[in-house]
Amino acid sequence: MASTKHEPPKAAEPESKRVKLSVPDSSPSEAKQRVVLNPADCNLDFNVEGNGLQGHALYEKGFAYCWSGARANLGITGGKYCFGCKIVSAQPVDMEDTPSDQQHVSRVGISRGDDAVGNLGETEHSYGFGGTGKFSNAGKFTDYGTKFGVGDTIVCAVNLENHPLAFVGFSKNGQWLGTAKQFDAGPKGLGVVNSPLRKLEWESALFPHILLKNVVVQLQFCSEDGLIPQEGYKTWASALEDGNGIMGPSFSSPKECEVLMMVGLPASGKTTWAEKWVKEHPEKCYILLGTNLALDQMKVPGLLRKQNYGERFERLMDQATGIFNTLLSRAAKTPRNYILDQTNVYKSARKRKLKPFVNYRKIAVVIFPRPEELKFRAEKRFKEMGKEVPAEAVNEMLANYVLPMSKDMRGSDEFFDEVMFPELNRADSEKHLDDMKRAMRAGSISNSRSNLSSYSHDSSVHTYSSPPMLNQEALPAIRGCWQNSHLPLPQPSYDHLRPREVHSAYPGAGIHGTPGGYRSGSSDFIPSFPRDGSYGTDMNYARSPLPRDGGNDLFSRVDPYYSPNLGNMGSYRPHAGSPRAPFSYNSSGRYLGEPPSPSASLASRGPPLSLQGSHYGTPEPRPPLSYRDSPMSDWRHSGGYPPHSGGYPPPGRRY
Incomplete structure (x- = not known):
């Protein structure tokens, strides 16, 4: 024909x-x-x-x-x-x-x-x-x-x-x-x-x-x-x-392509909107850059992502983070249409991520529902997927949340050609954002102890579990700052905790289900990865699939003449473990200081996996950074190697 x-x-x-x-x-x-x-x-x-x-x-x-x-x-x-x-x-x-x-x-x-x-x-x-x-x-x-x-x-x-x-x-x-x-x-x-x-x-x-x-x-x-x-x-x-x-x-050139950057708090509905947009615009052949992309290529069944699979799945997710990092570094050099599906609430992080996409059309998509709707979505997703992020993580993002501006707006220093608001418009979003920030500051002054949140970060896949707590009562929502149904806990100092202690610092998920094995008729083989964090990043609320802001970020290390999909990549440099660095907190009512114990180096962890015979590599580890420097697109331990748990994640989780 x-x-x-x-x-x-x-x-x-x-x-x-x-x-x-x-x-x-x-x-x-x-x-x-x-x-x-x-x-x-x-x-x-x-x-x-x-x-x-x-x-x-x-x-x-x-x-x-x-x-x-x-x-x-x-x-x-x-x-x-x-x-x-x-x-x-x-x-x-x-x-x-x-x-x-x-x-x-x-x-x-x-x-x-x-x-x-x-x-x-x-x-x-x-x-x-x-x-x-x-x-x-x-x-x-x-x-x-x-x-x-x-x-x-x-x-x-x-x-x-x-x-x-x-x-x-x-x-x-x-x-x-x-x-x-x-x-x-x-x-x-x-x-x-x-x-x-x-x-x-x-x-x-x-x-x-x-x-x-x-x-x-x-x-x-x-x-x-x-x-x-x-x-x-x-x-x-x-x-x-x-x-x-x-x-x-x-595609003839990057000028024929566009990159959509999702912007919004965890559980606001970014992924739902992005997946719907991809289906409605097949002619653009979007690549949705998120953690699910790596899981799809690993052929991890969707059911498995929702079930309790234990430590092997945690290690698989660690590897998925590194895969995501590398794919993101290749994206700007491969002319396609992309959707970057992360929180992207920090302006500095948005600018850093978009900088390599020089000739692309750049569009921000701000998903900002009303606070009561956001709370409903967060609670619904927690019930369905069993993922959560500590409230201090959400509040840190909220405190630094800046609505994006297109480059033609007065006072704008961002790269966006267009900014879309599919739900609340800019004026309403700005009003509710200001109200939520004021409520958060008021809550920080009146309550010196941090509470857990029903939120789940975009890249969160680990829910920290511990034995059930007693006297659990639902805590009221305070004007846009949502709390979990667990009693408030003292602010933890992560780096001085041993692996299992870090996981017990957040008792949220353990009370929602009991450990159990994943069972399925699927014949898909699920690998059991080495425990070492080969990429220097893992995927929980304290782990980041993206580099931090700074002069030596991920993209500044990419050869501008390198062309993925059309030839060899640059020479591979084995990943070297970086020393653990202390956390610091800069929000009102937060703990500031260094961890008292040297055990944070996690010397018990094995060395990073180093494969021979390949000229393909992954991004080098980021230098130690505190949360103060972090764009909070995703949190991670500043040294790049968060501890692992020996336990099992709760059932009902979706990745």
Whole structure:
């Protein structure tokens, strides 16, 4: 089926930041366009090299547990075509907790252009053949063919001419393995054959798709690439000449892209709004940068995120923080549309994070519900997910909360081209924010003891538990400063506490549930990570997936000429543990001083994991900082290594 040319957007529509479509026509120049892996249609940790034909992902530390996917830049809407994928090599990883046959694996297949690039074979519109000898579609795995690995070449053949059902099959090293799956490719099925083109034309085509875990692959789309076509099938690249090809999405430059920065207190509804926005604007192919992104790539089941899984899951979350850090550092150098889903209430933190996105259109999205609604959402999420943050953390953010301003506003020194207020408008938000700050200051003067909050920080995944407390009574809400149902506790001095003492300093979650094991019929393997905080950041209210403000922040260390997804990253420098630094507090009624005990160095922790053989790295540890210097986007221990608990998180938690 021949594709039609893409019509330019109407003048009334916003000029920007939509995906640029390139659709082939019959001209000779278009017919000669190469088929390669698409840097604009892959996971953020995926690198496209080798003249566009070689692909692999980051594999240091937590990335070793991640799957990373990519699609080719040409999809088909008819005909019989095939492409090849050779498993070139395995990447060196340290995964003693993972069975050897699950350390270096890959999946080869096809998917419709609008499918999630990291979910090959796990959605209704994608079909994949895995190295474990399994074929998958819509998350259902069945035995098919044989296992494959390094040195093997898999050819994927797609027959869209067969009626009434199309089918996909594979060969291994020239041996045909048979039909893997029949499917309806017509209007009532995938909608790619004899079907009207969608508004985004690449949503109406099937694309070559690979999903990798610690392997390097070489793709073959034509004879020049080394492809030996399956008998009866044409090379994938010939679909251009046949008029059966549609080009995938592409970005020409960062000027074609935008970054949305969510702004709001914990539990205000930022993630809910962002996820809805992504679904409503598929044409922009947003990447939602939050901690869930790392979990998705680790293939952690959603149910598992809500259940009590104990220490192994805590360690997994530690690794997820480091993954998030690295992805954020790559984002500004990879032209895409992004949503930064964190609190971002500090103006200094917003400016630091946005500084690398020089040519992007930058939009702030302020989620500010009425205080009573905010309290309701916080309590609701606590009941459903079992996450909380101490009130002093929320109050610190509240005290430093500055509503963002667009750069055309008088007195503004921020970078935003636009500021959106989906709930309360600016005037109402400003009024309620001022009222909440006054109430907080009044509460600090009248009550010298800090209370726990029902809030859960954006990146919080650890709830500190201890034996149930006696005489628990609900405490009244004080004009916008919410308290937990636990009795007030003295302000803790974290750094002098041993790991288990730190966790017992906050008794909140322990009374909401009892420890228990996670049980599921899922066959997904969940790794047990080393206890060391390899990245220097962890993910509770005292841990930060983002660097602190300062001249040597994360982005200032990124090579401005480095281009992720299109070549090698800079040389890897092993992470070195930084000494623990004392906490200090600068809010009214807060404890100020240094911890009295040297045990805060946590000498019992093992050294950071250092993997050999890779030129991919992660950001270096931040220098010690106090809360006074912290933008409070997420709190962490100033030395970068918060202690771990030996206990189990409560049930009902959602990550």
